[in-house]
Amino acid sequence: MSFIPNDxxxxxxxxxxxxxxEGVASGIVAASGPIAHGRGxxxxxxxxxxxxxxxxxxxxxAAAMLLxxxxxxxxxxxNVAALAPKEVVDLSKAIPAPIEINIFYGSKLxxxxxxxxxxxxxxxxxxxxxxEPDAIVPALSSNRAHVDSRGIATSDLVLVMLEDGDRCxxxxxxxxxxxxxxxxxxxxxxxxxxxxxxxxLIRALPLLSEQILELKTSKHAVLNLIKSFDVNxxxxxxxxxxxxxxxxxxxxxxx
Amino acid sequence: MSFIPNDxxxxxxxxxxxxxxEGVASGIVAASGPIAHGRGxxxxxxxxxxxxxxxxxxxxxAAAMLLxxxxxxxxxxxNVAALAPKEVVDLSKAIPAPIEINIFYGSKLxxxxxxxxxxxxxxxxxxxxxxEPDAIVPALSSNRAHVDSRGIATSDLVLVMLEDGDRCxxxxxxxxxxxxxxxxxxxxxxxxxxxxxxxxLIRALPLLSEQILELKTSKHAVLNLIKSFDVNxxxxxxxxxxxxxxxxxxxxxxx
Numbered sequence: 438m439s440f441i442p443n444d445x446x447x448x449x450x451x452x453x454x455x456x457x458x459e460g461v462a463s464g465i466v467a468a469s470g471p472i473a474h475g476r477g478x479x480x481x482x483x484x485x486x487x488x489x490x491x492x493x494x495x496x497x498x499a500a501a502m503l504l505x506x507x508x509x510x511x512x513x514x515x516n517v518a519a520l521a522p523k524e525v526v527d528l529s530k531a532i533p534a535p536i537e538i539n540i541f542y543g544s545k546l547x548x549x550x551x552x553x554x555x556x557x558x559x560x561x562x563x564x565x566x567x568x569e570p571d572a573i574v575p576a577l578s579s580n581r582a583h584v585d586s587r588g589i590a591t592s593d594l595v596l597v598m599l600e601d602g603d604r605c606x607x608x609x610x611x612x613x614x615x616x617x618x619x620x621x622x623x624x625x626x627x628x629x630x631x632x633x634x635x636x637x638l639i640r641a642l643p644l645l646s647e648q649i650l651e652l653k654t655s656k657h658a659v660l661n662l663i664k665s666f667d668v669n670x671x672x673x674x675x676x677x678x679x680x681x682x683x684x685x686x687x688x689x690x691x692x
Numbered sequence: 693m694s695f696i697p698n699d700x701x702x703x704x705x706x707x708x709x710x711x712x713x714e715g716v717a718s719g720i721v722a723a724s725g726p727i728a729h730g731r732g733x734x735x736x737x738x739x740x741x742x743x744x745x746x747x748x749x750x751x752x753x754a755a756a757m758l759l760x761x762x763x764x765x766x767x768x769x770x771n772v773a774a775l776a777p778k779e780v781v782d783l784s785k786a787i788p789a790p791i792e793i794n795i796f797y798g799s800k801l802x803x804x805x806x807x808x809x810x811x812x813x814x815x816x817x818x819x820x821x822x823x824e825p826d827a828i829v830p831a832l833s834s835n836r837a838h839v840d841s842r843g844i845a846t847s848d849l850v851l852v853m854l855e856d857g858d859r860c861x862x863x864x865x866x867x868x869x870x871x872x873x874x875x876x877x878x879x880x881x882x883x884x885x886x887x888x889x890x891x892x893l894i895r896a897l898p899l900l901s902e903q904i905l906e907l908k909t910s911k912h913a914v915l916n917l918i919k920s921f922d923v924n925x926x927x928x929x930x931x932x933x934x935x936x937x938x939x940x941x942x943x944x945x946x947x
Contacts, residue, residue: 454724454727457727458723458724458727461723468713468716468726469709469713469726471723471724471726471727471730472709472712472713472726472727472729472730472733473730474727474730475726475727475728475729475730475731475732475733475734476730476731476733476734476737477730477734478727478730478731478734479730479731479732479733479734479735479876480734482731482876482878621734621737623737623941676938676939676941679938680935680938680939683931683934683935683938684931684935686878686931
């Protein structure tokens, strides 16, 4: 890894970029993974590379939903494993919920699954699912249809990150709740999931774990958060926050 | 190249994505080129993947500036060569202006320069500059400082695409006019260039060539366009157009 000084204004962003490129080199990230990462970078830039206040509220609700679900599962692909292996494992233990590998590129017995599992295990994951998927998401033609009968297939809530819209919609049709973490607020994942966290997963995952530990002792707070959540309200607040940021940008760029 | 049906709603975007990944495989595009491409995709998505009307006006002014410059040069990197080799060569002939290779990654004698030149030559380019750069952009520490004494070093106007902000600013300090094509309206390139075309180069380059052929016969129109251009006005119109699109999006996503 090349040396990035900690005081570089974009040090964190550059470090994540390197993790993705190293992930390609080590066979964890698919060839097109860096393109998806770049899209995320652009949307994160629009947010100011910070967790918006309205998004922090969505994260709280998401934590409540993860606690209230009967059988939540965390779905992980190559980019997620390259960017935030420790954060995913921490979340998995905080809930607790199993991690299942699910990839877009590569067959159901692709070696990339094994390499992703190894990365997660190095960060403390146990019993990673999805290495030998034995079930199918109905009405989904891509490789992402291959799921584990012990995991996503029998879950009631799936947390997906950096997802393709097709699978998110197929999981919803399969009567599962879907929590997504997607920086693009206009993507099909973000607009078809039960709740989207419009944030960089590197920031969202630790916040989610933190909220889960906080809410664990209060069933009452959990139920209240879920009851009060309004997806339209959440979208509207997010759009207002992004537009406020754009208009500030526009003013500051006046030379 | 994998088969992408022409009627796929995102066929053009997917095709460009493949061109970038093939560019990596053939050594034209740098390893981090796909990340930059992904950022562009995201901003293009915000624009609705079309040339905004206010941007079409900027393209007209840019055409006038290219015609009025004493010695314009088109600067090309790996991503540009992978995405739009024919469009670059067409523009070079329409103006006419030489093409100079300028890359961020790789030394001044990197083989990638040769491979980029070969791609351009296959599309009809003659006398491509920047293969053996012999001059230096003052006060710029990256490899992009290496320029050709017959090209950028002695030019009065440089057209840059998918650029890093450092070089754009260094060229401006070197008293050169800079036209940029950059989908990120907030980037340092976009905000420090003389005029930024906030558009996908695959759409902007043919429009630019078309405008040049149209304006060639009217010195009067060329001078009027340059005289009437106001960079603040151009920024404001662009921001308004993007915000209008976001608010439409926000409304349509109400479920």
